[in-house]
Amino acid sequence: MKKSTITYLLFLISLATSGQWNTIPLPTAASFRALKSFKNEIWMGGTKGTYIHSKDEGITWEVKQVPGAENLDFRDLIILNEKEIILMSAGPSEKDAAKLYKTQDGGQSWEIILHIKEPKYFFDAIAWDHKKGIGYLLSDPIEQKFVLLKILQNGSKIEPINLIHFPTLLPREAAFAASGSSLLWMNKKLTIISGGGHYARIFQSLNANLTSWEITHNEIQADTSSGYFTIAAKNKNHFWVAGGNYLNLNSSEIPIIETKDGGKNWTPIKSPLPNNYYIEKVIWSSPYWIVTGPAGSYAFHPKLSQWKKLSESHYHNIITTKHKIIGVGAKGQIGYFNKSELQALFFPKK
Template identity: 30%
Template structure:
């Protein structure tokens, strides 16, 4: 049965605060959700936020995290929903990862969930989902029969079709860490995926063709590689990852590109270890997080400074707005507060 409750915020915790160029930035706790681990995070506006995770659960806030509703998708008590894509306060698509892989759609704010995809093929494992708009979406999964698994929709997630994908090397996979090992890119039907494991590469799809690009990311073991990437415009991008069994290792855990992903280079100062998600705040400011901490860059990713030792799995910025939310283990959900000290404004 569906679990539904309203949880009011009883406390506020500021994990840390940093000041630069007259602006203070702090990560502020909102709530501990009744979800063991959250990896799915979708921020529609500054006020509308959806999350998903273990135990077949999802959550929604329509007032900027002040109050939340929690749902258990029927028949999915053991499902791990690693990604969620929301389009409004009412409509969202949620992705369960493995054996069976299942996708559900709600159009009434989580009151009811319709199963729109089911696949119990042995070995199937879905990693990430992204949408270009409210109709066109893509999903990537680990390799089956030598190729990455791909799905696409053109009707907002009502139906899903197989998508031709590139070959994967033995021991190469994507990571279902934050839903951001896949991103749609500027350009008609363009998108990209990042891999890790024995081999880590960048795969870009555009004009009906795949470009396979090597990069200097840490790799060579199942726990290593790129776990997340993001772009600001068509040219500038950042990728983060590392080694999740050696989370303090900074070796080649962050890469930058200025030519749309054709070439990648190391920053001057890397984040402080393994990071599972990265997001642009604007052209200059970026935030990255992982279980071991959260870091901020104010120079387009060239150097990273500690924001807090509090770590999360996922971080996303509002599609229509400026607010940034984080979510992670033990159901923790937080917001990045940015205050312009010159005029006292906070968001």
């Protein structure tokens, strides 16, 4: 099957008022969760094997489909450089959905670099060490133990990591593959956040080969549809973790928590979200923390201790670029929020 390619030029003259998400009209009904940026490059991945690419921070876009991946749902991706990208398919291996694809020519062609056919695999997220060119692929637990794979040589070699000393998981505990952000590599340590069990928990590695781990947080009750969904770093010491219940989008008993010592100690943030809801993604876009979920998106200014709602939005995932916040969601919902308008929300002109 030939790849279908559609290129669109978007004139960034918006009729939206200040402080609004601006819709990017693209010809796709796919739902998107995978989203990453690198310099001016933006990549998105979604259902039906669909991916979207911009080389110029969203002025022009290409909508494409990976041949043979029409039944797959891409929920995370890694941008290695301008030409090399890895797409992660999230789905049960029993349905032939546990796959990684890679392009070495900017999306002109794709190859499968990992295809697991053994049962019980379901990929959740990828974390990447760009300095060493090494990645870590997290899969759902098998026999109550997470599965972790190491991606070497930019995807040329993939090998399992033996989690010898990993804490026993709770019944039904797992990582959510919502926005590909249940895994964080920082300070030469890997952090995994969980849900689905009786408690939402945080695990952190203790050694370089990732064989030993400890639980650094286990105080928040959860259930099969709730827990922690997303972790993000402001710097090497300051992280936020957020989540909720994906069956209850407008309410959440899962607080946003933070660490300021690299993950050793966690506490609820001092200025909680005014309308606590299901949060699927959190990012740091200096000087703001920004959270999003299908029920809406908010920005938080730490120095002002203020939250501002970013108009109506229903995005699963967001990323920051030089001038914009980019959002993706269900049924082809794609948009951007100008950072200059974000600043105007907190510092309106008199």
